[in-house]
Amino acid sequence: xxxxxxxxxxxxxxxxLCIGLDTDLEKIPAHLRSLHDPVFEFNKQIIDATHxxxxxxxxxxxxxxxxxxxxxxxxxxxxxxxxxxxFTIADAKRGDIGNTSSLYAKAFFEQMDFDSVTVAPYxxxxxxxxxxxxxxxxxxxxxxxxxxxxxxxxxxxxRVTGRKLYEEVILxxxxxxxxxxxxxxxxxxxxxxxxxxxxxxxDHFFLVPxxxxxxxxxxxxxxxxxxxxxxxxxxxxxxxxYASSGTDFSRKxxxxxxxxxxxxxxxxxxxx
Amino acid sequence: xxxxxxxxxxxxxxxxLCIGLDTDLEKIPAHLRSLHDPVFEFNKQIIDATHxxxxxxxxxxxxxxxxxxxxxxxxxxxxxxxxxxxFTIADAKRGDIGNTSSLYAKAFFEQMDFDSVTVAPYxxxxxxxxxxxxxxxxxxxxxxxxxxxxxxxxxxxxRVTGRKLYEEVILxxxxxxxxxxxxxxxxxxxxxxxxxxxxxxxDHFFLVPxxxxxxxxxxxxxxxxxxxxxxxxxxxxxxxxYASSGTDFSRKxxxxxxxxxxxxxxxxxxxx
Numbered sequence: 001x002x003x004x005x006x007x008x009x010x011x012x013x014x015x016x017l018c019i020g021l022d023t024d025l026e027k028i029p030a031h032l033r034s035l036h037d038p039v040f041e042f043n044k045q046i047i048d049a050t051h052x053x054x055x056x057x058x059x060x061x062x063x064x065x066x067x068x069x070x071x072x073x074x075x076x077x078x079x080x081x082x083x084x085x086x087f088t089i090a091d092a093k094r095g096d097i098g099n100t101s102s103l104y105a106k107a108f109f110e111q112m113d114f115d116s117v118t119v120a121p122y123x124x125x126x127x128x129x130x131x132x133x134x135x136x137x138x139x140x141x142x143x144x145x146x147x148x149x150x151x152x153x154x155x156x157x158x159r160v161t162g163r164k165l166y167e168e169v170i171l172x173x174x175x176x177x178x179x180x181x182x183x184x185x186x187x188x189x190x191x192x193x194x195x196x197x198x199x200x201x202x203d204h205f206f207l208v209p210x211x212x213x214x215x216x217x218x219x220x221x222x223x224x225x226x227x228x229x230x231x232x233x234x235x236x237x238x239x240x241x242y243a244s245s246g247t248d249f250s251r252k253x254x255x256x257x258x259x260x261x262x263x264x265x266x267x268x269x270x271x272x
Numbered sequence: 273x274x275x276x277x278x279x280x281x282x283x284x285x286x287x288x289l290c291i292g293l294d295t296d297l298e299k300i301p302a303h304l305r306s307l308h309d310p311v312f313e314f315n316k317q318i319i320d321a322t323h324x325x326x327x328x329x330x331x332x333x334x335x336x337x338x339x340x341x342x343x344x345x346x347x348x349x350x351x352x353x354x355x356x357x358x359f360t361i362a363d364a365k366r367g368d369i370g371n372t373s374s375l376y377a378k379a380f381f382e383q384m385d386f387d388s389v390t391v392a393p394y395x396x397x398x399x400x401x402x403x404x405x406x407x408x409x410x411x412x413x414x415x416x417x418x419x420x421x422x423x424x425x426x427x428x429x430x431r432v433t434g435r436k437l438y439e440e441v442i443l444x445x446x447x448x449x450x451x452x453x454x455x456x457x458x459x460x461x462x463x464x465x466x467x468x469x470x471x472x473x474x475d476h477f478f479l480v481p482x483x484x485x486x487x488x489x490x491x492x493x494x495x496x497x498x499x500x501x502x503x504x505x506x507x508x509x510x511x512x513x514y515a516s517s518g519t520d521f522s523r524k525x526x527x528x529x530x531x532x533x534x535x536x537x538x539x540x541x542x543x544x
Contacts, residue, residue: 022372062368062375068348068383069341076340096334096365096393097419100294103334111340120367122394124421136369142394148370149396152444157431165428165437172424 020237146187146210292509419483420461
């Protein structure tokens, strides 16, 4: 899926919602736990209930990896169940020396068939480029994340350029691939920063975590971050998928997704 | 295993060799490929041949992940096969927001029983600390890596302190845990840097990749990096495990490991 096709989906659904499949055996409704594959069963029902309201799903790989080989099977089944017109993100935050990154790319783009994978920039160009060799696949590079520790190193200012580390990451990495290959993770917890980051990369898509449970403001992020192709995928996980812990969980997830979607419709009207 | 016990193993074996289990189906000897689990069979024979010559094994997780659920089974079997007195490193380079890092920690320390995991520092303190909550388990934090891209961001100098990013990472993170919990990845490709990094953290262990196929110099690294507990685990992967692609691969691996070991014995005599 290229950026034009992704924007097509956003216009069609009037949504730039990404739903995070942070599926935790301890948090899913009790009545699912006795099933053969409770993680997949939960995801399936969440997807059934929400796929018309979102344009992307983002399984958080840690949740599957923590379950061992069985978790990877649940992940694979989930990925296959997601409708083809929905963008898929392996939230894996991988990154290693070239030959190793090639294997991570193979894991997520060939062994599985994700559209994109999140990648950490610390090891530089040769750790990122192997992911960019796959046709119609995307790297979503960590720039400014939404967690408290983001300020430990990402805000360090360069003695030479005066720019912060996350700005250096963006400016250097944007030369490594096209706007059909590279997105950036830009946290929502400080919405004003989204504006200055948008100025650095006017045409790239941003994956925006931190709306919902982490406290970011959807409307402000949309105001400051939207470009002419929308350019935003705003992720919400816990607030949607764990809206209820009862047998009504998928209906409640749909309701929550619809609430987000309503705000998105207004934002698209106002800021696109 | 704490640092005292690890040093005990180093003294006993007169070795600080870590063998990287970067096991690649395309590179292992052809006669193994028809077996039920060729990856485990290869690892098993490498371990049988080399375990007296090394103090650590480091499976590179990408190589297993690229094989899907079956790869994780090979990894688990390999881990269980490694003798208990050998330190194990999951070279995974994980790192995410707190609740997600907790799950990665659970994957490597509970679902599997690794002694340590490599972690990327970009997301800061709350992405690292969940790994430090496990008793007798280690974080090996990326500081200055051995790949070409290391210079893209790790060498950026702070406007405020004048220090480079990897130095900031070391100085900030060393407050997060003890010398029995934290090691640093320090690449061998520029051995002189090891000396300045050793000055920052005199008592921590370093995991040193880049000796062998990547061109680092074992003797220089040992001269500049050794402390009173040795403080070094020097990794070699390809040069040992792929020393031969024939049926004699494990014998050749043993020979290569022994060559490295001979240099290590001399270095321990000279620099410890």
